[in-house]
Amino acid sequence: MAVAATGHVSGPGDPAAGGPPPPAERPGRAPYGLLAPGLLWLVAFFVAPIAVLFVTSLMVPVPGGDIGQFQPALDVGNYAQAITEYWQVFLRSFWYGLLATVFALLVGYPLAYVIAVRARGRPTLQQFMLVLVIAPFFTSFIVRTLAWRQILADEGPVVAALQAVYILPADGRLTATSIAVVAGLTYNFLPFMILPIYAALGRLDLRLVEAGQDLYANPFTTFLRVTWPLSLPGVVAGTLLTFIPASADYVNATLLGNPGTRMIGNVIDAQFFNVVDYPLASAISFVLMAAIVVLVAVYVRRAGTEELV
């Protein structure tokens, strides 16, 4: 995913570079043999399912049929229900996702900077720190989230410490609160924030920073005017890779939250498996996807980078 961030993949042989065009690049005819297997897979198991999801979202129950039996229709009632009944859950999900993204950026940026810039020239240390960022993936994220539940539990060390210094009232708690859910989301998606920023900062030319200092900018101004803008593609990619999964997650809300912290993923999961209302679940999924596409499009426009693809 680090590379998803860089996005900056131009074809070899820039015409501006001069010289003859690279021989391996054949314009015009598509390399069907290379493309076909992967594209067919994506069409069969990504595009088609999304289309089926859309068709399902317009279905209605079979009159007199069993639970879970639906027939094709063109009913937009599911969408109306999805929005009127769950708009608060949608807002909460995006709010938690936004908070987790901001916190992950605050925690992740300095770490990415240290790995990419401060450790530059010491490849072993750099590699070691990168491995440490990715290593948590290998302890299952469910196991880690459950560990957080124990650490933040009422009888756990964190609650006792916070109560001792009166940050938390004597009957206060952390598990089953929105704080725990946001902390869990921040934690789980932190590597997705760090890696793209690392990739962007890895290309940072330190001579530009030096130039800023030579021109008598203080470190803060240098950061704001030189380093930050150059790391922006990584920041945009990292925030997307954090915001999208965080706002659609339901594991953290289930394991660390309470019914009041329910997120939209919980609703989709429950509608599929407990209520068995596939059309409504599909409609909610579609609204979620549409909302994310709109938010991402606006954000990417604003951030001024369109080189993610």
Added chain:
Amino acid sequence: MTAVTSPPPETPARIARGVAGSGPRRRRRVHPGDWLLPLLAVLAFVYLFVPIAYTIAFSFNDAPRANRVWQGFTLDNWREPCAAQGVCEAVATSLQVGLLATLVATVLGTALAIALVRYRFRFRATTNLLIFVPMATPEVVLGASLLTQFLNLGVPLGFQTVVIAHIVFCLSFVVVTVKARVATLDPALEQAAADLYAGPFQAFLRVTFPLLLPGIMAAALLSFALSFDDFIITNFNSGNVDTFPKWVYVAAVRGLPAEANVIGSAMFVIALLLVAIGRLASLRRRAG
């Protein structure tokens, strides 16, 4: 994009100093960034590793059933990691799914990456979009859409449907990772191979593939990690089959058995060891 690819022109200040060319390097004032940044980095690492340290510590807890309160040190959990019902079957399933999905996703993804970087064709932008969108699609939506399709087609949920689903989300990550590597390759190398009478297949096998290998390996590793750790998409498409994350999720309702900590810790240690061995091997290769 604002990324700088070529060295910037010398700044007037640098040139001035270069002309002056005298004296030691200008002494830098110590500013808060010098100590604050490493401190923040260390704190971030602590945050990342607190739950892992907890998981490892409690894998030695003498409380096999409800592993919540520290009861005393034991090695029993490590001696019999399969004691909890179904846990080792779940791990085996996860490994099989991970290996299969990684294999297919890496082959398909590498082909796509080569095509996208090396060829110009009409629907190239559409192809790029088709690869990007699954990464931007929330897992619940990906899982739910595949589930509705499998239900509509009457495909029974199980091992195969999990593998199919995992390939979908691994594929995009493989393409993006390998693409970056292909872009660094000089096409002239393949041309040189062709000049030396290598066929296209031979040129690929002897020249392109070895050069791409680091990128392909990174993609495969990432793909395996994503597959092994996936819960949401698996949960939608697995039917009765348990993968390790799903087993843990279900078992946690009754109180998490210590075996889950053992497996989680073991995976963590094994991954670190593999990375260390790989690093040592590459260092030795460079030295030899």
